[in-house]
Amino acid sequence: MPLKNKAKIEKTAHDAAKHSIHEAARCAISEEGYIIYANDRFCELTGIQPDTRHHILEILQFPDELNDRLDETGDMTLISTGSQDVHIADNGILTEFHFDWLSMPDNRLYLIVSAIDHSTLKTGSSEDINTLMAKIQDSSSRISALSTGIETLGGEKDEAANSSIIDNDYKVFMSMSKDLKIITDRQGNILYANNSFITLSGAQDLRELSGTSFYDFFNPDEKADIRDIIEDILKNNTAELPFISSYESHVFLAQNDVLSVEWQCTALNEKIYINGRDITDIKEKQTHLEHRERQLSEAEAIGRMGHWHWLIGEDEILWSEEIFRIFGVDQNNFIPSINTLGDMVHRQDLGRVIQIFQRAIIEEKSYDMEFRVVHPGGDIRYVMCEGRCEKDANGEVIALYGIMQDMTERMLYEQELRHAKESSEQAYAAKSRFLANMSHELRTPLNAIIGFSEMIEAQMLGPIFNEKYVEYATGIKQSGYHLLDLISDILDMSKIEAGKHILDLEELKIKNVVDRAMEMVTGRANEENVRLRKPIFEHDDLLIVGDRRALTQVFLNLLSNAIKFTKSGGSVWMECYEHEEFVCFKICDTGIGIPPNKLASVLRPFEQASNEYTRDYEGTGLGLAITKELIEMHGGVLNIESSVGIGTTVSVRLPYKAKDKKAA
Secondary structure: OOHHHHHHHHHHHHOHHHOOOOOOEEEEEOOOOEEEEEOHHHHHHHOOOOOEOOEHHHHEEOOHHHHHHHHHHOOHHHOOOEEEEEEEOOOOOEEEEEEEEEEOOOOOEEEEEEEOOHHHOOOOOOOOHHHHHHHHHHHHHHHHHOOOOOOOOOOOHHHHHHHOOEOHHHHHHHHHOOOEEEEEOOOOEEEEEOHHHHHHHOOOOHHHHOOOEHHHHEOHHHHHHHHHHHHHHHHHOOOOOOOOEEEEEEEEOHHHOEEEEEEEEEEEOOEEEEEEEEOHHHHHHHHHHHHHHHHHHHHHHHHOEEEEEEEOOOOEOEEOHHHHHHHOOOOOOOOOEHHHHHHHEOHHHHHHHHHHHHHHHHHOOOEEEEEEEEOOOOOEEEEEEEEEEEEOOOOOEEEEEEEEEEOHHHHHHHHHHHHHHHHHHHHHHHHHHHHHHHHHHHHHHHHHHHHHHHHHHHOOOOOOOOHHHHHHHHHHHHHHHHHHHHHHHHHHHHHHHOOOOOOOEEEEEHHHHHHHHHHHHHHHHHHOOOEEEOOOOOOOOOEEEEEHHHHHHHHHHHHHHHHHOOOOOOEEEEEEEEOOOEEEEEEEEOOOOOOHHHOOHHHOOOOOOOHHHHOOOOOOOOHHHHHHHHHHHOOOEEEEEEEOOOEEEEEEEEEOEOOOOOOO
């Protein structure tokens, strides 16, 4: 400020009390030109709001020359003491104002602007200069306290409305904040709240909240705790070291909304300053996350599986709760690390585990392995580990992570299964050896029985005078042949199951094989009065690669079965169909049929359809099983279709070029 202007102002400031102007409208302006105090009459005259901040040049327009200098320099001391006519805003009517510079005890200067109302010069009362100075000081202190954009509602309503003017810039910032900002007195009565809190509270404006207790927005169960926190703040707070307290609570607002809010509180000049951050969404997400973590933990416990993470270069490993159980340690007393893990892995597996981890880091590949863990009590558990590599933005491996699963029960079960399988295979092999040996041993006496019975039947050493003996010899011979057939089937099945049956493949005319089998069963069909019809071939010289003896046995078994289970007067016939990659034969009969639930079992060794249907028919139940194995060894397929009381159709599909496939 220029010295000459300051000296002039100091002189006129002391004379301000002499101007007992009986003005109705009055305001006080700071050296920077901002209105810091305005009474109701001035607000009505100029149209400004008591809670807004304005520059005097926005309200009053001085003569052009002075107005330009004020705009250019911003020096309010260019306004001299005295009366002059000015325009109010854009109003074209001149209004007379009196200007006085007032010096305050803190050496700050204020320009007192008073609108002269000539009608009150005679009847109005003068406002004492000390009262005016007190109001200016009060307004100045309020503005200083509200420099963070806070509006005070304390004191008389009219006085607060006239003297509380908030900086527009701070109001903008406050309105932008989503946090809840509140000021209360020592008793918790709200003096100020920002727009966020006003909106959530359901109030129309700030004045509606005036005098409302901050504690009314809390659950009764939480009020006492919050009062204790506020009291603690007031007790421990000092100007040199502000005491800030943080806490969380539920807040009950308009429309029955309940919010979770994180509060921060401090005290200054007998007032409580409160900032609240709505953490409802955070709490809901946290609750949801905790719920999902519980689900994951329960799922891992059910599957006996846990997850882990190791940052390369660090000693500590992060384990989920289930892995602590897998390793048999207490998570409250055990810290998983590279060293402790090495101590618990079975010493025979440790080197392999370390090698796999190192290879995963070098090759940057996923990995899996199984190893044993030794519990502190000495129990051994089998663990399956699957892992992945974690990479940074540059593609470098920075960590390993994965899952571990307790496989002990499964490993023990698999071991039991292996032992049972081995025992079963050994027993099966022993059975096959026994059957083979037994069959071989039985063949020798059977051949002798058959041979001698044939000699007796033919009376080679002389006539037998009792014909009954000849009849008995014939019965002995037939029974011997029957037993020999059974033994041959057992030997064939044993060889197939042992994988020792080898096909003797050759190129052959399949028609000759079929005709040979048909000839061998013709006598049996005639005895049973069953009509037998041969198949018609598209090409009589059709060639396939196969085992002549095995294929003959296949057709012989199927034709014998068809005749065996067809009643007198029925029919058995064969059909042949040539396809591009295989030839198909169908052996059909009008026999007793097979129940649907027995179709699968008749193909298993030593099983027949049912006693109800087979009690009148002899046999080991090996014929179809042997036939199926021989067909599959050729690379073919056997299929059965049957209806009880109507008949059965057995389809045999054979490739043109068989490859010897040993039975499993």
